[in-house]
Amino acid sequence: MNEKTTLTFAIMDPPFESARSTTFFRLLNVAASRGYNINVFAYEGGVHLPFNKQKRHANGVHGTTLEEENHPLPKEWVNELINIAKQNNGHIEWVNCGLCADERGIDETVSGVRRGSPADFWKLASASDNSLVIGTR
Amino acid sequence: MLISSRDPFECRETENLYRLAVNLNNNGHAVTLFLVQNGVMPARKSAANRKFAGLIRQGIHIEVDDFSAKERSIMEKELKKGINLASIENIINSLAKGTKTIWH
Amino acid sequence: MRALQIIEAGYRGTLEEQDDTIIWLTHAMKGIDADISVLLCGNAVNYILVDQAPPMLQFGNWVQTQATDIEGDLVKLIDKDVEVYVVKEDLKSRGLINRKNIGGIKLIDRNQLPSLLEKYEQLWHW
Numbered sequence: 001m002n003e004k005t006t007l008t009f010a011i012m013d014p015p016f017e018s019a020r021s022t023t024f025f026r027l028l029n030v031a032a033s034r035g036y037n038i039n040v041f042a043y044e045g046g047v048h049l050p051f052n053k054q055k056r057h058a059n060g061v062h063g064t065t066l067e068e069e070n071h072p073l074p075k076e077w078v079n080e081l082i083n084i085a086k087q088n089n090g091h092i093e094w095v096n097c098g099l100c101a102d103e104r105g106i107d108e109t110v111s112g113v114r115r116g117s118p119a120d121f122w123k124l125a126s127a128s129d130n131s132l133v134i135g136t137r
Numbered sequence: 138m139l140i141s142s143r144d145p146f147e148c149r150e151t152e153n154l155y156r157l158a159v160n161l162n163n164n165g166h167a168v169t170l171f172l173v174q175n176g177v178m179p180a181r182k183s184a185a186n187r188k189f190a191g192l193i194r195q196g197i198h199i200e201v202d203d204f205s206a207k208e209r210s211i212m213e214k215e216l217k218k219g220i221n222l223a224s225i226e227n228i229i230n231s232l233a234k235g236t237k238t239i240w241h
Numbered sequence: 242m243r244a245l246q247i248i249e250a251g252y253r254g255t256l257e258e259q260d261d262t263i264i265w266l267t268h269a270m271k272g273i274d275a276d277i278s279v280l281l282c283g284n285a286v287n288y289i290l291v292d293q294a295p296p297m298l299q300f301g302n303w304v305q306t307q308a309t310d311i312e313g314d315l316v317k318l319i320d321k322d323v324e325v326y327v328v329k330e331d332l333k334s335r336g337l338i339n340r341k342n343i344g345g346i347k348l349i350d351r352n353q354l355p356s357l358l359e360k361y362e363q364l365w366h367w
Contacts, residue, residue, distance in 0.1 A: 027228060
């Protein structure tokens with residue numbers, strides 16, 4: 001294996017629908033802060049996480065303006081985590097399953113995300129020190 | 138490491154994960170059960186889940202995500218004896234060491 | 242028309258939405274004078290506890306500024322005269338029956354559920 005720790009994560013959930021996506025980002029945050037190399041294989045609904053057309057909104061029920069609500073947008077978290085990894089001499093390789101993205105119309109992602117296939121997941125996991133699959137339920 | 142993210146009062150499969158922890162332990166493996174999200178629900182002293190209580194009796198190492206506990210108003214003093222709050226960093230430590238890790 | 246919102250899946254996407262989306266939906270519907278009540282069961286019964294304190298998320302320069310406040314959102318629903326029922330057995334099994342709660346809720350035994358459900362024309366189990 002590599003000298004630098006490399007971890008691969010698979011995630012299947014879209015944002016805003018389960019606690020898993022939040023925990024997944026918390027895990028990435030720890031690994032990125034340590035300067036680990038991180039691979040992400042976003043499968044099924046997970047391809048929504050770096051979708052570039054996510055938009056903030058105000059919240060009438062909360063009584064908040066657009067700025068006050070400061071609604072979380074996971075695409076921004078992906079950006080931030082890519083930067084955190086870079087600042088710590090690590091790297092995030094984010095692969096969105098191409099067919100899953102096509103099915104869902106996810107045609108635009110933040111920069112640093114590429115399309116890929118199950119073969120990419122196999123290759124990335126094979127070259128990693130360990131992997132964690134966060135399956136959907 | 139076994140990461141338990143589901144409430145055993147809701148999902149019976151969680152008890153199968155507990156059984157897996159015991160069986161792995163019986164096979165001589167050091168097992169950590171890391172509770173996260175609604176998986177933290179049985180950690181309170183007052184929570185009644187016999188299978189979970191059995192894990193503690195059998196000496197399975199159990200950690201509770203401090204973030205998930207705080208979110209659900211679970212105080213450290215409320216935890217069952219023998220289990221502790223822990224940082225999610227422990228999952229990354231485990232992965233980095235090459236420990237086989239399952240998310241459930 | 243009277244409707245009952247049945248919420249069973251607690252803490253599902255709540256940190257990213259900054260609320261529980263079904264409690265949010267109930268607020269939105271109450272805003273158009275809907276005759277609506279809430280039944281909490283499963284792990285959503287934990288929502289009635291005081292001192293839920295989800296930490297603010299932070300990823301790099303992005304810092305969460307709007308805390309998720311489920312107990313506060315429930316209190317506001319009760320203040321709007323929305324009845325909030327909670328299944329007693331689900332509280333008991335999770336060891337929550339003696340924990341301090343937000344007040345104003347109605348505990349209900351599981352065997353009383355049929356009588357409760359009969360009061361509503363529509364039942365929405367999310």
